Amino acid sequence: MRFLLLLPLLLLSTLAAKGEEVVAGLSQNRVAITANFDGSEILIFGAVKRIAPPPEGDPLDVIITVSGPMSPVMVRRKDKRVGIWVNTDAVEVDAAPSFYAVASTRPLDDILTNTEDLRHKVSIENVIRSVGAPATITDSENFTEALIRIREDKGLYQTLENGVELSEDTLFRTSIALPANLTEGDYNARFLLVRGGSVVGEYVTELDVSKVGLERWLFNLAHEMPLVYGILSLFIAIVAGWGASAFFRRYLNS
Numbered sequence: 494m495r496f497l498l499l500l501p502l503l504l505l506s507t508l509a510a511k512g513e514e515v516v517a518g519l520s521q522n523r524v525a526i527t528a529n530f531d532g533s534e535i536l537i538f539g540a541v542k543r544i545a546p547p548p549e550g551d552p553l554d555v556i557i558t559v560s561g562p563m564s565p566v567m568v569r570r571k572d573k574r575v576g577i578w579v580n581t582d583a584v585e586v587d588a589a590p591s592f593y594a595v596a597s598t599r600p601l602d603d604i605l606t607n608t609e610d611l612r613h614k615v616s617i618e619n620v621i622r623s624v625g626a627p628a629t630i631t632d633s634e635n636f637t638e639a640l641i642r643i644r645e646d647k648g649l650y651q652t653l654e655n656g657v658e659l660s661e662d663t664l665f666r667t668s669i670a671l672p673a674n675l676t677e678g679d680y681n682a683r684f685l686l687v688r689g690g691s692v693v694g695e696y697v698t699e700l701d702v703s704k705v706g707l708e709r710w711l712f713n714l715a716h717e718m719p720l721v722y723g724i725l726s727l728f729i730a731i732v733a734g735w736g737a738s739a740f741f742r743r744y745l746n747s
Contacts, residue, residue: 515540541663
């Protein structure tokens with residue numbers, strides 16, 4: 494009988510221990526890459542769920558990341574030799590996201606400690622994994638910085654500080670621009686609640702980016718039946734060349 498009386502108190506204390514939780518969503522959970530795909534924009538929104546008033550003191554901040562598939566990347570350095578630019582050194586980055594955007598209510602350095610950044614891999618520098626380099630290369634970090642710079646220029650890496658709107662410490666929203674040169678695959682949208690430099694809540698959802706229609710058929714054909722794809726490409730090239738030649742012969746000679 495005493496246990497039954499204490500059960501509601503135990504449940505309440507368990508819920509209180511969970512603190513603040515995220516309830517979030519995306520304006521779309523699937524991005525279709527078609528022949529005329531020139532990029533897209535997704536609206537990300539959500540709310541903070543509480544069973545008790547928010548703690549006093551440290552303000553609440555929200556960090557939202559969108560990450561594409563991870564894969565190794567070979568980064569090469571060019572140098573001018575005898576008047577010609579040639580590849581000299583190369584470093585393979587073990588894993589880097591094909592796309593990565595991080596948006597936050599305030600600058601990351603102001604709301605997140607370095608330890609928490611390393612633990613949760615929030616900033617672009619920490620989400621990239623590069624643990625080894627040839628012994629002849631002593632500045633491997635420059636290769637990682639070059640990779641980040643190149644992908645930032647292409648819109649594939651984005652840091653959107655002050656890009657998350659937070660209202661009444663409860664409702665938040667942001668938008669992420671997806672460029673036209675997206676790699677298809679499973680993307681993760683991650684929501685982090687931060688207080689006092691530490692992550693106090695986390696939620697993850699998925700976003701599917703895939704080719705559809707003719708693009709999907711050609712992609713599957715090229716990877717599953719490369720011989721047929723090569724023959725088909727050669728046939729189309731021959732037909733196109735013959736058609737152009739016949740067109741010009743007919744109208745130039747008339």
